[in-house]
Amino acid sequence: MTTTALTASVAADGLVKSFGATRAVDDLSLTLPRGVVGLLGPNGAGKTTLLRMLATVLAPDEGSLQLLGRHPSRPSERLEIRRRLGYLPQTPALYPGFTAFDLVDYVAVLKEHTDAAWRRDECRRVLEAAGLSDVMHRKIRALSGGMRQRVALACALIGSPELLVLDEPATGLDPDQRLRLRSVLSRTAANATVVLSTHNTAEVAALCQRVYVMLRGRICFEGSPADLAAVARDRVWEDDREDDRAIRSWQTAEGRFRHLGEPPAHAEIVVPTMDDGYLLVAREGAS
Amino acid sequence: MRTEWHVREEHLAEYASGGCDPVVEASTEAHLMRCDHCRAALGQHLDRSETERRWRRLADVVDQPSRTSTERWGRRRTGSATGLGVVRSAFGTPSLLWAGAVAVLVAAALPVVAASVHQTRGLVLLLALAPLVPMAAVSVAYRHASDPVGEIVLSTPAAGLRLVAMRAVAVGAAAVPAGLLSGWLAGLAPSVTVAWLLPGVALASLVMASGTTRLDPVTVAVVLGLLWAVAVGAPASLHAAAAARLVDLVSAPGTQLAALAVGGAAVLATVARRDAVAYRRAA
Numbered sequence: 211m212t213t214t215a216l217t218a219s220v221a222a223d224g225l226v227k228s229f230g231a232t233r234a235v236d237d238l239s240l241t242l243p244r245g246v247v248g249l250l251g252p253n254g255a256g257k258t259t260l261l262r263m264l265a266t267v268l269a270p271d272e273g274s275l276q277l278l279g280r281h282p283s284r285p286s287e288r289l290e291i292r293r294r295l296g297y298l299p300q301t302p303a304l305y306p307g308f309t310a311f312d313l314v315d316y317v318a319v320l321k322e323h324t325d326a327a328w329r330r331d332e333c334r335r336v337l338e339a340a341g342l343s344d345v346m347h348r349k350i351r352a353l354s355g356g357m358r359q360r361v362a363l364a365c366a367l368i369g370s371p372e373l374l375v376l377d378e379p380a381t382g383l384d385p386d387q388r389l390r391l392r393s394v395l396s397r398t399a400a401n402a403t404v405v406l407s408t409h410n411t412a413e414v415a416a417l418c419q420r421v422y423v424m425l426r427g428r429i430c431f432e433g434s435p436a437d438l439a440a441v442a443r444d445r446v447w448e449d450d451r452e453d454d455r456a457i458r459s460w461q462t463a464e465g466r467f468r469h470l471g472e473p474p475a476h477a478e479i480v481v482p483t484m485d486d487g488y489l490l491v492a493r494e495g496a497s
Numbered sequence: 498m499r500t501e502w503h504v505r506e507e508h509l510a511e512y513a514s515g516g517c518d519p520v521v522e523a524s525t526e527a528h529l530m531r532c533d534h535c536r537a538a539l540g541q542h543l544d545r546s547e548t549e550r551r552w553r554r555l556a557d558v559v560d561q562p563s564r565t566s567t568e569r570w571g572r573r574r575t576g577s578a579t580g581l582g583v584v585r586s587a588f589g590t591p592s593l594l595w596a597g598a599v600a601v602l603v604a605a606a607l608p609v610v611a612a613s614v615h616q617t618r619g620l621v622l623l624l625a626l627a628p629l630v631p632m633a634a635v636s637v638a639y640r641h642a643s644d645p646v647g648e649i650v651l652s653t654p655a656a657g658l659r660l661v662a663m664r665a666v667a668v669g670a671a672a673v674p675a676g677l678l679s680g681w682l683a684g685l686a687p688s689v690t691v692a693w694l695l696p697g698v699a700l701a702s703l704v705m706a707s708g709t710t711r712l713d714p715v716t717v718a719v720v721l722g723l724l725w726a727v728a729v730g731a732p733a734s735l736h737a738a739a740a741a742r743l744v745d746l747v748s749a750p751g752t753q754l755a756a757l758a759v760g761g762a763a764v765l766a767t768v769a770r771r772d773a774v775a776y777r778r779a780a
Contacts, residue, residue, distance in 0.1 A: 268778070282776065303646075
């Protein structure tokens with residue numbers, strides 16, 4: 211492992227995780243620095259499995275993994291990692307009979323925060339950060355889907371974790387709530403590594419310093435959001451008609467056709483977006 | 498709202514310090530409700546840190562996590578953070594609370610049913626089904642879906658064998674004494690009343706040990722339960738003589754010692770492999 215890997219918050223080398231005959235994560239290596247890191251990829255690419263390994267929920271079958279400079283395979287080091295970790299699973303199943311405050315307090319207990327006064331202050335802090343101060347004493351069953359998602363986010367924020375692992379945190383959030391999420395994560399990332407998976411490239415463009423595209427259990431792109439858009443530079447054109455030469459085409463709201471691939475001569479080249487870059491990377495990675 | 502008179506400064510100062518005459522206090526309070534000027538003036542007499550401390554104390558009372566009566570009962574018996582977590586999850590959520598109640602009900606009902614059914618076949622029913630109760634408690638304790646926060650619990654320092662074992666005990670603890678007491682009250686022979694206990698411990702320990710492997714403890718519990726119930730119940734349902742022999746066989750010291758040995762070995766294996774519970778290889 212290199213010196214960079216040793217100082218990174220997350221350093222994975224040759225990670226493998228299989229479920230039966232399916233290799234969900236296949237010989238994956240990456241190093242993640244501090245800041246917000248986005249993980250893009252289609253369904254079934256292995257994002258959730260990778261995040262569950264980063265959250266110490268699952269052990270890899272093969273390969274080496276270091277989180278916050280510690281090895282999760284060693285019990286004492288894993289305990290230390292978990293004390294400094296926050297995790298939001300893809301579908302957080304929260305017990306509907308607890309209030310938001312009770313639930314966050316319960317997670318704080320599981321995170322070994324024994325001082326009741328400290329816990330109360332911390333619960334208020336994370337619930338306020340998640341924009342739930344007004345509803346903290348309502349039962350989970352009385353909260354909307356977006357609010358429940360934010361309760362789970364508040365649980366992840368307890369104790370100001372140095373590694374925050376979020377699996378599709380923006381699911382079910384309206385634009386206002388997304389904005390709040392961005393602001394919370396940006397503040398958290400000042401002193402932590404935030405790894406989030408999403409299908410939304412706009413979310414990545416707004417939040418992440420680094421972006422990874424995952425396909426079939428492997429990383430097939432690594433760079434900044436601008437780098438991902440740049441993948442499609444000079445490879446996106448628009449036309450009034452369909453074009454068989456394009457590897458991907460779709461009709462825009464204006465009724466024109468947007469094409470990806472090697473443009474024909476005299477094509478009307480347009481400025482690429484992250485979506486264009488992602489689609490090209492995913493297409494080329496799959497072929 | 499404007500008023501024509503205002504509270505005198507010395508009365509405001511007395512009111513702020515809490516040393517006001519009750520009559521003046523009531524009058525001042527009524528006036529403060531409708532006078533912006535006096536409310537603002539009162540602020541100058543209040544110690545800011547003291548006000549903040551009082552608000553904080555009030556917020557602490559309001560923000561106290563709510564607890565059910567069962568939870569309060571259980572909480573008095575634990576001190577550690579993990580213990581508190583177990584209490585909140587086991588006594589505060591219906592999934593584990595229901596599991597515990599069902600376990601108690603089944604364990605208490607089986608000896609009564611056994612005593613009321615034809616003597617020997619009733620005992621076989623007891624020996625075939627009662628050992629499944631502790632096993633079911635363990636399989637429920639392993640299911641992270643039963644936890645109030647689902648998968649989140651697995652990424653916390655509390656995750657691991659200790660939490661699973663404590664939940665299993667929380668679910669099954671009342672069932673064992675309920676079953677034994679019910680058997681004694683139903684007038685069953687003491688040797689039969691306790692005969693299901695060690696096989697139950699053995700089966701529960703095997704399910705506990707299966708949680709350290711890639712096997713799903715719930716599947717293991719179902720398979721083991723079916724095997725046990727069929728092995729004990731099937732021959733007895735065919736021949737009355739076989740039923741009597743089976744009751745003798747299960748109650749025999751040799752069988753009981755074998756169950757103890759299996760249970761002990763499974764517990765030792767679980768403890769030796771406890772890290773696999775805290776850091777799972779299966780999904």
